[in-house]
Amino acid sequence: MAVLAVGDQVLLIDTKARRYLITLAEGAEFHSHTGLLAHDLLVGREEGITVTSSRGSRFMVFRPTLADFVLKMPRGAQVIYPKDLGPILFLADIFPGARVLESGVGSGALSMTLLRAGADVVGYELREDFAARARANVARFLGPAAADRYRVEIRSGYDGIDATGLDRIVLDLPEPWQVIKGAERALRPGGILVAYTPSIVQAAQLHEALGSSAFSLGETIEVLHRGWHIDGLAVRPDHRMVAHTGFLTSARLLSP
Secondary structure (H helix, E strand, O other), X not given: OOOOOOOOEEEEEEOOOOEEEEEOOOOOEEEEOOEEEEHHHOOOOOOOOEEEOOOOOEEEEEOOOHHHHXXXXXXXXXXXXXXXXXXXXXXXXOOOOOEEEEEOOOOOHHHHHHHHOOOEEEEEEOOXXXXXXXXXXXXXXXXXXXXXXXXXXXXXXXXXXXXOOEEEEEEOOOOHHHHHHHHHHHEEEEEEEEEEEOOHHHHHHHHHHHHOOOEEEXXXXXXXXXXXXXXXXXXXXXXXXXXXXXEEEEEEEOOO
């Protein structure tokens, strides 16, 4: 990969594993309680280096992964976290060229994940400020070329879906069951619907709606993320874990 350049996103990680996301700019400086670090020290160098601030603090320098960017990017709405974004890709079976409707784009975390996997995404979002932030975050991480495969419309998925022959529909809405009828008309036979819901009550109501629809194979899972402390012979689960964030419900559309 090319060396770091002005305009690149860069992740700085200090000795306490604290992470700072910056955009390299000519003549700019990163300031923290550990001193300042000139961006010019990074431009033209490879990622993976270690640099020292004006007060002697050391930082590892990397390009951010998608997970890094999702956790550090500007946002208004709560994002879907990386531990759920990966399973959504597999539950929805996202593939290059897949035609995907995403309803409830928020700050764009799921949009970026779908686009990165090669999908063509149309998003429905009620709030113009959320839509603008999602577009900006997508462009910031994936570059302007991703805009060719990404369109956000200011509207609600509850009011129906204009597209037909879609491969996948992914929902991050408070009442996803209201989209079921529209999804039946918009998806191609065999298409997949995936919904993210914070509450099990929402998931249960969605299952009730799926039970009287043309969808089948409905299932709900929850993903738990527990790290481990490994230091020589001291091996144990971390005291903290990323437990509940949301429930993932998927179903497939039957042929008429």
